Each structure stands twice: as C-alpha cells, then as structure tokens.
Amino acid sequence: MKTGERIPLCNRDSSPNELYGLMFGIRTFEQSLLDLFQRGVLAGTTHTCLGQEATAVGVFSALNLELDCAFSNHRGHGHFLAYCGEAELLYLEVMGKPGGVCGGRGGSQHLQHRNLYSNGIQGGIVPVATGIALAEKLKGSGAVSVVFLGDGTLGEGAVYESFNIAALWQLPTLFVIENNGFAQSTPCALEVAGSIRARPEAFGIPTTEIRTTNVETIRNETSRCVDAMRDGAGPRALVLHNYRLGPHSKGDDNRDPAEIRAAWDQEPLKVLRERLDTTEVQLMEAAQTERIGRARERALAAPRYEY
Amino acid sequence: MSTKDMSERPTTVLQSLNAAMHRLMAGDSRVVVLGEDILDPYGGAFKVTRGLSTQFPDRVLTTPISEGAIVGLANGLALRGMRPIAEIMFGDFVTLAADQLINHAAKFRWMYNEQVRVPLVVRTPMGGRRGYGPTHSQSLEKHILGVPGLWVAAPHALGDPGSLLEQSVALEDPVVFVESKVCYGRFLTRPAELRAEEIRTARSPFPTLHLTHRGGSPDGVIFCYGGMAPVALEAVERLRDVDGIRVDLVVVAQLSPTPTDHLEALLQRGISEVIAYAEEASSSAGWGAELVATIEEIRASIAPRRSIRHLRIGGAHTPIASSKEMELHDLPSAELVAERLLECF
Ligand SMILES: Cc1ncc(C[n+]2csc(CCOP(=O)(O)OP(=O)(O)O)c2C)c(N)n1
Ligand SMILES: [Mg+2]
Numbered sequence: 001m002k003t004g005e006r007i008p009l010c011n012r013d014s015s016p017n018e019l020y021g022l023m024f025g026i027r028t029f030e031q032s033l034l035d036l037f038q039r040g041v042l043a044g045t046t047h048t049c050l051g052q053e054a055t056a057v058g059v060f061s062a063l064n065l066e067l068d069c070a071f072s073n074h075r076g077h078g079h080f081l082a083y084c085g086e087a088e089l090l091y092l093e094v095m096g097k098p099g100g101v102c103g104g105r106g107g108s109q110h111l112q113h114r115n116l117y118s119n120g121i122q123g124g125i126v127p128v129a130t131g132i133a134l135a136e137k138l139k140g141s142g143a144v145s146v147v148f149l150g151d152g153t154l155g156e157g158a159v160y161e162s163f164n165i166a167a168l169w170q171l172p173t174l175f176v177i178e179n180n181g182f183a184q185s186t187p188c189a190l191e192v193a194g195s196i197r198a199r200p201e202a203f204g205i206p207t208t209e210i211r212t213t214n215v216e217t218i219r220n221e222t223s224r225c226v227d228a229m230r231d232g233a234g235p236r237a238l239v240l241h242n243y244r245l246g247p248h249s250k251g252d253d254n255r256d257p258a259e260i261r262a263a264w265d266q267e268p269l270k271v272l273r274e275r276l277d278t279t280e281v282q283l284m285e286a287a288q289t290e291r292i293g294r295a296r297e298r299a300l301a302a303p304r305y306e307y
Numbered sequence: 308m309s310t311k312d313m314s315e316r317p318t319t320v321l322q323s324l325n326a327a328m329h330r331l332m333a334g335d336s337r338v339v340v341l342g343e344d345i346l347d348p349y350g351g352a353f354k355v356t357r358g359l360s361t362q363f364p365d366r367v368l369t370t371p372i373s374e375g376a377i378v379g380l381a382n383g384l385a386l387r388g389m390r391p392i393a394e395i396m397f398g399d400f401v402t403l404a405a406d407q408l409i410n411h412a413a414k415f416r417w418m419y420n421e422q423v424r425v426p427l428v429v430r431t432p433m434g435g436r437r438g439y440g441p442t443h444s445q446s447l448e449k450h451i452l453g454v455p456g457l458w459v460a461a462p463h464a465l466g467d468p469g470s471l472l473e474q475s476v477a478l479e480d481p482v483v484f485v486e487s488k489v490c491y492g493r494f495l496t497r498p499a500e501l502r503a504e505e506i507r508t509a510r511s512p513f514p515t516l517h518l519t520h521r522g523g524s525p526d527g528v529i530f531c532y533g534g535m536a537p538v539a540l541e542a543v544e545r546l547r548d549v550d551g552i553r554v555d556l557v558v559v560a561q562l563s564p565t566p567t568d569h570l571e572a573l574l575q576r577g578i579s580e581v582i583a584y585a586e587e588a589s590s591s592a593g594w595g596a597e598l599v600a601t602i603e604e605i606r607a608s609i610a611p612r613r614s615i616r617h618l619r620i621g622g623a624h625t626p627i628a629s630s631k632e633m634e635l636h637d638l639p640s641a642e643l644v645a646e647r648l649l650e651c652f
Contacts, residue, residue, distance in 0.1 A: 069387070103420035112419035117386065121410045127376040128411055131383020131391075138339065138366070138389065145383075158406075161376035168371070 002099070004088025005295035007081060007288065010061035012223060017280055019061065019215045020272050023053040025288040026078045027269060029087055030246070032296055033077075033094065037250050041300070046094060046108045049078035051213075051245030054268035055178055056082040058218025059146060059238075062226055069136065070146040071129035072118035074109045079148060083116045087292055091299035099302050115143075123149070123156025126175070130162040133171040133235075144172040144229045152183020154192055154199065163203040163235075170234035174225050175200060177237060180244040185254060200237035209239040213268040243267075320468050321491040324355045327469030331392070331476055332363045338476070339384055341368040341377055342394030352396045353432055353491055374400045378407035378429055385427040386415065390476055398433035398485065399445050412481035413456035426479040428472070432488035434534040434587055435622075435638050440629035446534075446588040446622075448485045452563040452597065458482040459563040460513045461533035464493040465540070471560055474512060485562065487534030498540065501556070506573070511566035517573060518556040520547070525555040527581035527648055530598055532559045539585045541641035542648070550645070552652055555579070562594060565601050574605050581651045583618040585644050590621030620647050 007025040010018050030048035037046065049056060056078030063070070065083060072079040080090055086101060093100030094108050101113050109120035119125045129147035136143040149159060154177070166173040177200075183191050197209045206228075208221050218240065225236035243263040247253040253260075264270070273281055318326075332338050340359055342351065346369045350357030360367040370377050374395055381391035395401055401408075408429070415425050435444035448459055460475055460482055462468030468486075475482040497503055501518040518540075519525065531539040536558045546552040557573065559566065582602065584595030599617045606615055623637035 101420075102418065102422070105420050106418045110414075110418045112415075112422050117415075117419070119411060119414075121406060124375075124379065124406050124411055127373075127379020127407070128383040128386070130376070131380035131385075132387050133383070134339075134368075134380055135384045135387035135389045138384075139387075158375050158379065161371070161373035162379070164371055165373065165376055165380065169368070 002089065004086060004092070005291060005298060006085040007087050007291055009065065009082070009085050010057060012062060012219065014061055016216065016272060017276060017284060019057055020269065020276060020281065021284045021288055022057045022082060023215060023269055023272070024285055025087070025292060026053045026056060026081050028289055028292045029081060029090070030077060032292065034246065034250065042094060043096070044107060045249045047075040047249050048246045049075050051243050051263065051267050052178060052180055053078055054213050054215040054218050055176065055240055055242065058215045059176055059222045062219050062222035063146065067141065067143045068146065069115040069132050069143055071125045071132065071148070072111065072116065073122070073125060073148050073150065073153070074120050075150070076109065076111060076118040076148070080111050080113070080116060080118070084113055086113065088295035088299055089113070091296055092302055095299055097299065097302050097304055104305065122153045123158040126159050126162040130166050130171060130173050133166065133173040134169065137171055142230055144174055144226055146174045146176060148176045148178060150183060151177070151179040151181070151188045151192055151196065152186065154196065163200055163205060166235040167203040167205050170232070172229040173235045174229060175205070175235065175237040177239045179239065179241045182244060182248070184248045185252070197239045205235050205237050207237040207239060211241040213242055213266055213271050215268055215272060317494045319491065320462065320464050320493050320495065321354060323467065323469035323495060324462070324472055324486070325357055327472045328356060328359055328392070329362065331473060332359060332366060335390055337388065337390040339366045339368065339389050339391045340394070341370055341380060341391065343370055343372055343396045345369050345394060351394060353488060355430065355486070356394060374403035375407055378404035378412065381427050381429065382407055382411050382415070382425065385425045386423055390426050392428045392430060392476065395429060395431040397443050398431040398447055399442050401431055401447055401451065401483070404429070405451070408451060408457060408481065408483065409454050413454050416480065417456055424479045425481050426476070427481040428475045428484050429482070430484045430486060432486045434487045434489055435627045435634055436489045438629060438631050438634060441626035444627040444634070446586070448483070448562060449588050449593040451483055452594060454563070456481070457563065458561070459485060460560055461485040461562055462560065463487070463533050463536040463558055464490050464495055465497050465536050465558050466514065466516055466560060467495070471513065478512065485533060490534050490537070493537060498544070506569045508568050510568050511561050513561035513566070515560065515566055515569040516558040518558070520553045520555065524577050525553045525579060526652065527552070527554045527583065528557060528579045529554055529583045529585055529644065529648070530557045530559060530595070531585040532562060532594070535585045535587055535639070538639065538641050539644055542644035545641060545645045546648060550649060552648070554648060565597055567601055570598070570602055571605050574602065574609060578606060578610050578613050578615065581616045581618065581648065583620055583644065583648055585620045585639055587622050587638055589624040590619035591624055593621060595619040595621065616651055618647055618651065620644055
C-alpha cells in the first residue's frame with residue numbers, strides 16, 4: 001500500500017499530549033491548505049475543519065482503526081488524518097496529483113483509504129454507511145460503521161430513511177451529527193426545525209448530546225457508543241455542538257467577526273492546551289509543524305499529470 | 308444461451324428470473340436480496356423473489372418504502388464485499404434512487420481510483436400495457452443511460468433472462484436490470500423461421516441477438532429491447548406474411564453503455580437501407596436516438612457513400628394514461644411498427 005509522510009495516530013490510551021498533537025497536526029494541515037489556496041497553488045475547493053478537530057480526533061481515537069469503517073463527508077480532512085495520518089497522500093490528492101490517495105481523481109471530498117470513504121453528496125452517504133454496517137453485521141466482523149453529518153445535512157430525507165432502517169435492523173451504525181452552527185452561509189436556526197437529538201431518538205436510536213470542545217469527553221462518549229454497538233446494541237447517535245472557525249470553503253464568510261472571535265476562546269486546541277505543560281506543547285507543535293511541512297513540500301515537488 | 312431449456316419444457320421469463328435468483332443465493336453466500344414486500348408468502352410485487360426468504364431467511368431483507376436507502380444500503384454492502392441484488396418495486400420509483408445510482412454506485416470505482424468495486428444489481432420492472440397509469444407504467448431507463456460507470460441491461464423473452472441476471476451479478480460493477488412487467492408471464496421462445504445469432508464481446512458482455520431471414524439481405528432492420536421484443540417480432544412477422552417485406556430483428560440486452568462494437572459487427576454484416584428503433588418510452592432523447600447517432604458514426608466511417616433511413620418509433624410524448632384504450636393507443640404496437648416501416652418501402 002502506498003504511503004508517505006504520516007502523522008502519529010491516537011487511540012483510547014493516548015495521553016492528552018498525544019491527542020493535542022494530532023489535533024494540532026490537523027489544524028496545521030488545514031491552515032496550510034487555505035494558505036496554498038490564497039497563493040494560487042491549489043485549484044477547486046476545500047472545506048476545512050478548523051475548530052472541529054476534537055470531533056475527528058475524539059471519534060477516531062475511540063475506534064478500532066484496523067476493523068471499523070467510516071464514511072466521511074465534504075469536511076473530511078480531519079477524519080482522514082485521524083484515521084490514517086497520511087498527510088502527504090492527502091496533500092497530493094488535494095493537489096490533483098498521481099500520487100494522491102485516489103490518484104487525484106477524487107480530490108478533497110472524495111477519499112478512500114482502507115476502511116474509510118468519503119463523498120461530496122450531502123445525505124447520500126448515510127444510507128451507504130448504513131449498508132456498510134449491514135455488511136459487517138452479516139459478515140460477523142464486529143466492525144462498526146461511523147458516518148459524519150452536519151446540521152445542514154439534516155435537511156436530507158436519506159438521513160431519516162437510514163435512521164429508520166438502522167434502528168429496525170439494529171445495525172452497528174454510529175451517526176455523528178456535528179452541529180457547527182452553519183450550513184454554508186445559512187445559520188442552523190434557518191435550516192433545522194425542532195430538536196436535533198429528538199430526530200434519531202424518534203427512531204429509537206439512543207442519542208448522546210454534548211456541547212463541548214473537549215476531545216477527551218468526545219472520545220469517552222464515542223467509546224461508550226462503540227462498545228455498546230460492538231455488543232450488538234444497535235445504532236447510536238452522537239450529537240456534537242461546536243463552531244466552524246474558518247470559512248465554509250475558502251474565503252466565503254459573512255458571519256459576524258465578533259462571534260467568530262468569541263468562538264476562538266472555546267476552540268478545542270486552546271481548551272486542551274491550557275491543561276498541558278507549555279514546554280511539552282511547544283515541542284509537540286514543532287514536531288508536527290515539521291512533519292506537515294515535510295509532507296507539504298514533498299507533495300508540492302511531486303509530479304503532476306501530463307497530457 | 309440456453310436453447311436447451313427452451314426446448315425441454317416451456318419456461319416463463321418470471322420462472323427463469325426466479326430460478327436464477329435461487330441459484331445465485333444458493334451458490335454465493337455473499338448474495339443479499341433486499342427490497343419492498345419481498346418476503347414469502349407474498350414474495351415480491353411481481354414474484355421474482357418468491358421462495359427466497361423461506362430458503363435464505365438471513366439474506367433476504369424486506370425494507371421500508373425507501374428506494375434511496377435500498378440502493379444506498381446495497382452500495383454499502385457492495386463496497387464491503389457482498390453481492391447485493393436490490394429490487395425497486397416499480398421502475399417508476401428509480402427516480403428516488405437516482406442519487407445513489409449516479410453519484411454513488413456509478414462513481415465509487417473510478418473516483419476511488421480503482422481501489423474498490425461495486426458489485427451491485429438493481430432489478431426493476433418497467434413498462435405499461437397493464438392499466439397502472441402515469442406513475443406505474445413508465446419506461447424510465449432512458450434517463451439512466453449514458454452514465455459513466457453504470458451498466459443498464461434488459462432481459463427479454465427471446466433470450467435467457469436468468470443467465471442475463473447471473474451475468475449482471477458476476478460483472479462486479481453496478482447494473483440496473485430493467486425487466487418488463489408485461490413479459491413476466493411470457494414463455495421463452497424464438498421463432499424457428501429466423502436464424503438466431505448472438506454477439507457478445509469482452510467490452511460489451513451483454514448479448515445482442517440478431518434474428519435474420521434465411522437467404523439474401525433483408526429489406527430493413529428493427530432494433531428493440533426488453534418488452535418491445537415480442538411487439539417488434541410480431542411486426543416482423545406481419546411485414547413478412549402480409550406485405551412480403553423481410554425485416555431483420557436485433558434485440559439488444561446492453562442498453563448502456565451503448566454496445567458500439569456489437570453495432571459495428573452488425574453493420575459489417577451488411578448495411579440496411581431502413582433501420583427502425585422501437586422503444587416503449589417516447590423516443591425523444593431516448594435509447595433509439597443514441598443508436599441512430601452511433602450507427603451513423605459507424606456508417607460514415609465504413610460506408611461513407613451509403614445512406615440509411617432511420618426511424619424512431621416510441622410511445623406518445625405524454626404521461627401514460629390509465630384508460631386502457633388510451634394507453635394502448637399511445638404505446639407502440641406491432642401494427643404501428645409495421646405501418647411505420649411500410650411507409651419506407
Ligand atoms: C446534496 C447536496 N446539496 C448541497 C451541497 C452543497 N453543500 C456543500 S456543504 C453544504 C453545507 C453543509 O452543511 P452541514 O451539513 O451543516 O455541514 P458543514 O458544512 O457545516 O460541515 C452544502 C449546502 C452538497 N454538497 N450536496
Ligand atoms: Mg454545519
């Protein structure tokens with residue numbers, strides 16, 4: 001299997017330092033993409049997960065990365081990196097180069113690596129992830145299937161068809177619903193009626209709702225869901241409230257700057273950093289910055305398609 | 308082609324498909340069948356799945372009314388090494404699964420750089436003449452033709468529907484398998500007076516059936532598929548017996564991608580002055596239109612000085628009426644096909 005410059009992964013035993021390191025790696029990667037776009041190096045589009053790194057790291061550190069499956073959405077770089085750490089392969093993919101994880105065919109929103117998949121169609125991935133859970137259940141593999149959906153994606157009917165079937169057939173699907181406050185330019189209040197958590201609950205899916213940027217809390221809650229699912233308890237939903245710090249994609253942001261500034265006070269890296277040893281954090285950050293930088297430079301130097 | 312089966316004892320299209328479903332499930336534990344109302348004793352709206360849930364209770368899943376999720380689940384199953392066969396109760400409802408077919412099933416293999424396969428078959432009955440009205444009678448397959456990565460195949464009573472289904476599962480790429488609801492009860496037969504020849508190639512694996520008159524080149528050719536095969540055959544017989552005109556019949560099983568190499572082989576055998584394309588949907592932007600274009604491209608390259616008169620024959624460009632008389636009037640009949648061809652001679 002092809003591989004490149006990688007960042008270290010986390011599991012249930014990873015220390016806060018290590019969790020921080022992975023979140024910092026994802027943040028650095030995402031910021032560098034925005035920078036590359038600004039410099040005109042990248043074409044197309046990208047959706048970064050700035051401010052949502054704790055979801056990626058919290059969820060994937062609770063999984064069995066050899067066994068479990070995940071279906072990610074348009075905002076999937078953090079999920080990908082927390083799953084396999086392959087920063088260089090992801091850079092190459094986003095750059096549309098032959099060495100990318102999908103040979104540059106998929107790009108930012110269409111990734112596939114081992115048991116991780118992503119697609120840029122809102123909602124459509126949810127029944128597919130549910131089918132993955134069905135396959136794993138039929139095979140008796142013990143794997144769970146995790147799928148990520150944003151608040152805006154709750155507008156898609158496919159989501160509810162999947163809730164219904166996952167619950168009817170007691171499939172090991174974990175629906176991670178991330179309410180980052182917005183769907184592109186539209187605030188949650190204009191696109192989601194009623195309660196988010198009541199949605200999966202209406203189908204009898206046990207749902208945990210947390211309003212936190214604490215990565216350890218997310219890891220703990222995900223672990224509880226996954227353990228129950230592995231014991232055959234059927235689907236689970238996790239509703240996570242956080243805030244998208246960056247633009248929806250590259251530069252499209254009409255939100256109140258004061259609101260964004262306030263959110264930076266709550267963001268997951270800051271929250272965790274306050275509890276860590278400053279010197280260790282600095283060492284960790286330096287090491288990650290160097291790794292990501294190496295991955296980026298190698299990807300930038302790699303050949304493009306020539307026709 | 309199991310001409311043997313046909314001669315031994317009469318088999319209907321439905322029996323052929325149902326037997327193939329049983330063989331598929333018995334032969335491969337990765338085969339999972341899912342769809343609405345498919346459990347015994349009901350056994351599916353058109354009974355293609357009859358008996359399966361009794362025999363294989365763990366791998367036959369009756370679903371809620373969720374066509375998008377049915378195909379979505381099947382996509383997930385296929386990605387993870389299973390061999391799903393999904394049923395959409397009426398072909399009219401394929402629109403609800405369009406996203407799963409076009410943006411998921413058809414794309415995964417290519418967009419993930421050949422790292423995955425999507426061995427998925429979506430079976431669905433299309434077509435009218437049963438009085439089911441505007442939303443249960445359509446032939447919507449033309450809307451899913453030409454999608455890169457998506458195969459569309461159609462069994463017919465002049466071929467071997469069951470083998471075609473087994474071939475679809477073996478292909479390991481997504482196939483929409485378009486059955487004809489009026490043909491389920493038809494016996495598998497081939498007219499003895501016509502010589503039958505099948506074309507299949509590695510690039511276009513679903514067979515094209517070429518039925519020709521013996522002795523000399525024909526006056527014309529009719530292309531058709533699925534439920535139009537018996538209708539077109541009747542037109543061929545009528546033209547021969549009543550009007551003394553010899554028209555060959557080509558029954559295509561691979562609707563998409565267009566089996567260009569089969570068409571090339573057919574044109575190499577001889578270029579007819581008149582070619583008709585008979586389909587049940589309205590012919591606007593349809594299957595026949597694509598064939599006309601492809602055949603013209605081939606003709607221009609192999610016989611630049613010859614010309615072909617092309618004739619698309621389809622249903623009325625309106626929804627399909629519930630009224631029996633109106634429906635039968637608006638869908639192409641054997642008389643209509645014969646009359647339209649006669650106008651050319
Ligand atoms: C079916 C579909 N409709 C619209 C879009 C365009 N689109 C991409 S992201 C997005 C907003 C999604 O919002 P949300 O689900 O909250 O996720 P977030 O972007 O906040 O992570 C939209 C409308 C799409 N990709 N797919
Ligand atoms: Mg959102």
